[in-house]
Amino acid sequence: MKHRNVAVSSLIIALIANASAGAPVIIDLGSLGPNSTSFSRASGISANGTIVVGSTEIADGTRRGFRYTYPGPMQLLDSLPGGLYADAEGLSADGAVVIGTSLTSTPTVHGRIVRWTTGSTPQNIGNLADGGGAFSGGCSANGAVVCGTTPSTFASWRAVRWSHFTGLVDISPASMLYSGISAVSDDGSLMVGFGLDVSGIGRAFLLPAGGSVQILPSLNGYAHALGLRISGSGDVVAGVSRPSLFIAAGDRATRWVLGDPHDLGLLNGFTRSSPAAMHRGGLIIGGESGGAVDGAWIWTETRGMVRLSTFLAEAGTDLTGWSEFQSVTGISDAGTELCGTGVYNGAERAFLVRGLDSLCGPWITQPPVNTDVCHDSVAALQCDAFGPTFFMPAFQWFRLGTSGWEFVNDGPTGSGMTISGAQSPTLTFHNVRSDAETHYVVQVTADCGSLTTSPVFVRYVEGAPVFADDAIPPIACSHGSVTMNAYPGPVQYGPFAVKWQRETAPASNVWVDLANGSTTGWDGNNAGIGGIVSGATTTSLTITADTANGRQLSTAHQRGYRCVATNACGSASYAKYLNVVLVGDANCDDSINSFDIDLFVEWVFNSNFIIAPASYVALGGTQDCWDQRGCWADLNHDSVANNFDIDGFVACIVSTPPAGRPCP
Numbered sequence: 001m002k003h004r005n006v007a008v009s010s011l012i013i014a015l016i017a018n019a020s021a022g023a024p025v026i027i028d029l030g031s032l033g034p035n036s037t038s039f040s041r042a043s044g045i046s047a048n049g050t051i052v053v054g055s056t057e058i059a060d061g062t063r064r065g066f067r068y069t070y071p072g073p074m075q076l077l078d079s080l081p082g083g084l085y086a087d088a089e090g091l092s093a094d095g096a097v098v099i100g101t102s103l104t105s106t107p108t109v110h111g112r113i114v115r116w117t118t119g120s121t122p123q124n125i126g127n128l129a130d131g132g133g134a135f136s137g138g139c140s141a142n143g144a145v146v147c148g149t150t151p152s153t154f155a156s157w158r159a160v161r162w163s164h165f166t167g168l169v170d171i172s173p174a175s176m177l178y179s180g181i182s183a184v185s186d187d188g189s190l191m192v193g194f195g196l197d198v199s200g201i202g203r204a205f206l207l208p209a210g211g212s213v214q215i216l217p218s219l220n221g222y223a224h225a226l227g228l229r230i231s232g233s234g235d236v237v238a239g240v241s242r243p244s245l246f247i248a249a250g251d252r253a254t255r256w257v258l259g260d261p262h263d264l265g266l267l268n269g270f271t272r273s274s275p276a277a278m279h280r281g282g283l284i285i286g287g288e289s290g291g292a293v294d295g296a297w298i299w300t301e302t303r304g305m306v307r308l309s310t311f312l313a314e315a316g317t318d319l320t321g322w323s324e325f326q327s328v329t330g331i332s333d334a335g336t337e338l339c340g341t342g343v344y345n346g347a348e349r350a351f352l353v354r355g356l357d358s359l360c361g362p363w364i365t366q367p368p369v370n371t372d373v374c375h376d377s378v379a380a381l382q383c384d385a386f387g388p389t390f391f392m393p394a395f396q397w398f399r400l401g402t403s404g405w406e407f408v409n410d411g412p413t414g415s416g417m418t419i420s421g422a423q424s425p426t427l428t429f430h431n432v433r434s435d436a437e438t439h440y441v442v443q444v445t446a447d448c449g450s451l452t453t454s455p456v457f458v459r460y461v462e463g464a465p466v467f468a469d470d471a472i473p474p475i476a477c478s479h480g481s482v483t484m485n486a487y488p489g490p491v492q493y494g495p496f497a498v499k500w501q502r503e504t505a506p507a508s509n510v511w512v513d514l515a516n517g518s519t520t521g522w523d524g525n526n527a528g529i530g531g532i533v534s535g536a537t538t539t540s541l542t543i544t545a546d547t548a549n550g551r552q553l554s555t556a557h558q559r560g561y562r563c564v565a566t567n568a569c570g571s572a573s574y575a576k577y578l579n580v581v582l583v584g585d586a587n588c589d590d591s592i593n594s595f596d597i598d599l600f601v602e603w604v605f606n607s608n609f610i611i612a613p614a615s616y617v618a619l620g621g622t623q624d625c626w627d628q629r630g631c632w633a634d635l636n637h638d639s640v641a642n643n644f645d646i647d648g649f650v651a652c653i654v655s656t657p658p659a660g661r662p663c664p
Contacts, residue, residue: 023316045330049337051095082106097143145188149180190234236282286328361449
């Protein structure tokens, strides 16, 4: 088991490193032409995503096929003797075999299907009529079978198939006036193509080697169809449904699954779509929009058709220099590399994208998050993900143990806790114990790819919070401020989510959350009355008179305030009742009136007394109220109660404020 854990640890570390390696990168494959505006166009990619083939302008202004092996540079593929131009149009799974066409002048000007192998001159596969044009249509995964279209001495265009054993042979279905092959399955036994039947209808078809043709129906409302791409096993085909036989305008990308057509749609603002690449599993299709500006796209069942430039930008790819993307023509087996053609610094250029999250792998919509779990509770980590289709991918959770990353297994852990869902989107801890605390990741696998989430931490909490009482009664001067502190603990049960609440009315025991900012939304919003709240989501709440706007605190703010602390085990609260001392209220009865005059006079003559004078007490004053004289006697708000406050008190008594409000 120890060796297995070490292996798993290495696997997960590698997956995490790969996942965090950075954004995908796009590479301009360059050209072999004479200047910076020389073009290149990609047509296919190897299974491992390191080899791209296509066509490039060369020094004499004509074009030739190229093979690019990462990290480059581009290598020229020779044309046939007498070649006027050549195009590389496909390749074997390992990239050792490249197929395409070459226009030659020997003995006459005509096209030939060509097969290149590593380190060899081009092989002339031929042309049935030894004249006219020719088009390659894909090769088997090992490069031993090549298909395409050439003229025939018997009719115009004919589907052809080549192998070392048979040479180039006519395989056109008898029901077709003319036909062509566009692509072939991995083993070379199934071919997809198009043809014109005797009724004048363009047909997409699937043709088994040595078998009967299967017609693929077009989408409803479309008269014609062309088959263009095929999956490795041959069960999925991509092509177009077409309203008019010889006019591509209005083409609609179509995907056939076991012969049933499905509409892939159009990019917004476009009137045409056509597949140019299919992942070998048939779950991802790339294409173009008829040469329109920035018309390249990627399609998956879960996300539909997405503009390539949008897709790459959202993945974090640096697209500096790329003004548009014209087509997607190749998808690696891992779904992490793409090739195609775009415009880079004003030139049409082949590109290679590397480092994508697997297009045929899972799509994680919500990864797990750091989670606190409580003793004896039921808690869970959740990962929401889709596969390349709408079916659920496979999941495997891992935990960081003493020997590295370890498989999480369902069942009891030995501490009294039980785990379930180790291979599901939801990892659940039953009867939580302290051994739940560690880091976790989940590996999500779908079709050809896997993603591993970033590590999240599960923290064990033994109990709900409790509060310690500081025994300090909160008192605020109407023109000052007060801070109320709360002390949730113990520390090892934290950190806590904290919020303060206020009573809706004094002594109501009905509480609502308190927000930072002005109190005028709940204190009556009367002239001259108002405060500012801060620290509403901390353990220290401060309420300050809004003196900048000519407002003071009043009995409207005199009520209960409580702190609520929450952790994984629950919540606890701690309440304090705020007493607001009004400026001018010498007897602390929450009202300024004539009953305050004599007590204010006692203060004038006994301001230095610490103990409340007997004469003050005899008038109804209390020691608690006397202790607040620095507030109620400070009529000019200079933070000092002295003789300069007498005139202000007299003015307030002459025009007394309403009950519950301080002197101005």
